[in-house]
Structures are given as C-alpha cells and as structure tokens.
Amino acid sequence: MPGDGSLERLRREGRIVVVGASLAGLRAAEALRAKGFEGSLTMIGDEPHEPYDRPPLSKQVLLGRAAADRTALPRLRPVDATWRLGVPASGLDMAARRVRLADGDEVPYDRLLIATGVRARPWPHEAEAELDGVFVLRTRDDSAALARRLDAGPKRVLVIGAGFTGSEIASACRERGLPVTVAERGSAPLVGALGGVVGSVAAELQREHGVDLRCGVMVTALEGDTSGRVRAAHLSDGSTVEADVVIVSLGATRNTEWLAGSGLGAGPRGIACDAGCRAFDIRGIVTDDIYAAGDVARSPHALFGYQFLSLEHWGNAVSQARIAAHNMLSESTDRLPHMEVPAFWSAQFGVNIKSVGAPSLGTEILISQGSLQERRFVGVYGYQGRVIGAVAFDHARWLPFYRELIETTASFPPPFDNVDRRPGGQRPIDADFPDPSVPTHGPTVTLSGYSPADRRMTFTPAH
Amino acid sequence: MVRLAVDLNRCQGYAQCAFLAPDVFAMHGDEALLYAPEADESQRARLAQAAAACPVQAVLVDAVDVPADVPDEAVSGAR
Structure with a gap:
C-alpha cells in the first residue's frame, strides 16, 4: 500500500533475487543499488562465469582479436551481491516466494527478477x-x-x-x-x-x-x-x-522450462509481462513481486499497438533491466513503462548494419538515402501507412532521424520524397518478408501475441 | 585489467576512441567499430580519454576496480 512504509522496508532490508547473471541481470543489479536498495541481492547464473558481453563472441573473438574469456562486462557501480554461479535455477514457488536451485538449495525473495535469456537452438x-x-x-x-x-x-x-x-x-x-x-x-x-x-x-x-x-x-x-x-x-x-x-x-530458444508448473505465465514464447516488466501469472493476472527483463521477456509495446514483442537485442536488455529495477522500488503511480524504440546492430563483410524500430513488422520498404547497388543506404519500413522501422547499411548517423519518425508515428511514405537528391529509389516497394506462417529463425523482433484488432488469431511461430 | 563495452546502438563511428586509444579500438570498414573487451592496466588513462571524448558517450568503462563481490569460489564452484 502506498505510504504504509512497505516500500521503505523493502528498500532497507528486502531480499531481491535476480535469476540470470548476464547483461540484463547485472544492469538491473547496478540500477537497484543506484536507486538506494540496501537489502540483500542474490545473483543466480547457470554459467560459472561472471556477467560477460556477448556481441564480441561472434566478431572480435572469432577474428582472433580478443579472447572469449576476456569479455566480462564492465561494472558501472558495485552491486554488493551474493553470487550463485554455475548453478541453474530449477523451480519457482510463487506462494512461498522461493527460487529452487539445481543443487537443492532454495533462495527466498521479496522481489524476483527473471532474466534467464535464451539459448542456442541445437541441431535437432x-x-x-x-x-x-x-x-x-x-x-x-x-x-x-x-x-x-x-x-x-x-x-x-x-x-x-x-x-x-x-x-x-x-x-x-x-x-x-x-x-x-x-x-x-x-x-x-x-x-x-x-x-x-x-x-x-x-x-x-x-x-x-x-x-x-x-x-x-x-x-x-x-x-x-x-x-x-x-x-x-x-x-x-x-x-x-x-x-x-x-x-x-x-536462432534461439527461451529459457523458461524451469518455470513449468510454477503458475507463472511462461512458455516457449517467453515470459509475458506488462509494459512495466511485471510478469503475468497463467491466469493473466499481473504479479507485483516478479519481474522479467531481456531476451526472455515479452511485453506489450505502445509504439506497436500494444502487441507483445520479444526483442533479442542488447539495448533492450539494458533498458528493460533499468525499468524493472526502478519499478520494483516504486509506488504504482511512479512506475515507468518500457517504451524504448527497439534498436540493434551487426557488423559483417565490412559493413555496419544498424536498425531502429521493428522492420520485420513492416510490409513495404522505401530506400530513402543512398542506394542498394552501392550497399550504402537507409531503408524505411512502412506498415499500414506509418513508419515502423528503418535499417542502415553504413549510414548509421541518420538513424536518430528515423527513430523520431517512428516515435511520432510519422506517415509512410514519409513526407519528404528525397533526402540526398538522387534519382530513383524513392517509391515504396514490397519489403518481401517471408510468409510468417513458415518457421524462420531470422527475426530479432518476434511478434508473440496478436492484436485485438485482428478478427482471428493466427499462429506466429515463436523462437 | 580494465573491462569495457561499447554501446554500439549509440556509436556513430566518429572514431575518436580509435585515435585516442588505438590499441583498444579500431575501425573495421567505414563505420563499424571493433574493440578489445579487456585492456591492460597501462591503457586506463587512454581509455578514460576515449570515453570522455566520445561524442555520443557510447564507451562504458569499469567504474569498479576489481569486482570484489565475485568471490573466486563462487566462480570455481561450478559443477
């Protein structure tokens, strides 16, 4: 209850448990301490390593420019946590507020953050x-x-x-x-x-x-x-x-098996949570003590019709972690929604590929800058008359402009017909996405719910 | 040892870091940045300069000397 001192007590002597000791888990822990949480913090991770950064693993490490075991994430502030590394969580008792570990231990919590992420889908x-x-x-x-x-x-x-x-x-x-x-x-x-x-x-x-x-x-x-x-x-x-x-x-599979039978709304498509990262139980009722962040979470996004999105993005893990940490320690009216525009990057074959918004939700594409032939361009994605995403090949500095178009739900095609004054390429064409009913491992944004505006539910294969 | 990460969503390839700490940061192609996620202690001052000079503040450097809160036994206690 607001004002009854329970939040103050949580802040001072509460027990917060984070399951998943990777990017989202670490950033959440740092945010909790930054917000004045003085109670006990336990970090549970299935790998025997302290939190490390994954993007270098498919780039610098394979190029021989960095060692895989020297990729630990920088620490932005001390988290003063108890670390349980190398032991996966194996179960959750929501009524007793306890996380079970594979070694038989149980860890009690007042607030729980689940950031167990995904794992590589093995060869079948x-x-x-x-x-x-x-x-x-x-x-x-x-x-x-x-x-x-x-x-x-x-x-x-x-x-x-x-x-x-x-x-x-x-x-x-x-x-x-x-x-x-x-x-x-x-x-x-x-x-x-x-x-x-x-x-x-x-x-x-x-x-x-x-x-x-x-x-x-x-x-x-x-x-x-x-x-x-x-x-x-x-x-x-x-x-x-x-x-x-x-x-x-x-592609990847979500690490939710350990929650089977717990009563939490978790499954192969991830853990359903609200825009404030609070997890739903299987009845569709939001919990107030369990939060989810990062690749394992799926949540309604205001910019995309409140449809449930799962985002396997570095930036999403960071921002959801901060939102979850903030909301755990806030009265309901002070809570924040996760509204960040999705963004990701990839470097391959000498080209810097960056994206904002949700290109995979688009149906049309307009090459608004540069050209496909030169492999230096910006492509804007449209969906039902609005700008919904953009991708840049070696044109990264322009993306903040397109992010703003997405945030302001600008119309598509965009009001400008020419950015760098070259002929051709300014008409929207079919973006040519594969049939969504055909399984694909490609999208980094997965639509894992369905819009209430749709007349019927169609199956969207999840990761 | 100094750990670092670059928020490549923020990075716009200004390459200030690659000038200031060339042993840690390097451009890869016209725009992409490659960095060593862990640098020697001798790089600490240059890293601080690089992080400060980044126009979009994308360079994240260890603010904590050694993660004293990860005891060795917790790490080696893996099964």
Missing part, C-alpha cells in the same frame, strides 16, 4: 549434434571452442542459417581466409529480420566476399567419419558439402 538430430566439429554459438565457452577450432585451420566451414549470428560467423571466417559455405532455408540472408529487398544486398555481400551461399535449401543430415568427426552435410537439393566444422545457427 542429437547424434549428429554430438559429432566432433559441430558447434552452436551463444556462450563464452561456445565461442572459445569455436575460435580454437578456427585457429586450427579447417578445410571448410559450413554455417547453417544466415541470420545475423550466422552471417557474422561467415564474415569472420572469410576474413581469416577460411572457405565457407552458408546454407539458408529462406530466400536470402537476414530475410526474416529485414525482408528480401535488403536480404538480396546481404546475399551479394556474402558472395562478393567469397562465401559459397546456398539459399532455399535445408541441411537434411550431417555425416561423421569413423572417429566421430563431422565430415559432410547433405542438403535438400541433393548436394553434399564436405566440411570439417559445422556451425548451427538456427
């Missing part, structure tokens, strides 16, 4: 996934193992899946002079996140840099030799690729 065939030379890339240990193998100079690397991570891996391999084949089920790299118009540019980039890019194919089987090392992959078009390193880059 278990025996093939266990072949020596088959990798996924998500964790520090994954990256260290892959970097070691690349150092050894494999004869050919096969990357399965040309989303952002797969494309960055292929880019790093080519920069190191390694022969690379990329197999992508969709029509082009990055097609799920950015559509076919931009995807075709990504495809040209890959081929120009010597990637053997195969689109519209699936890998049907991995084949090992007698000593259990992967030697080849069989593709759906009947061809065979001989490769001694295979990287499975098929």
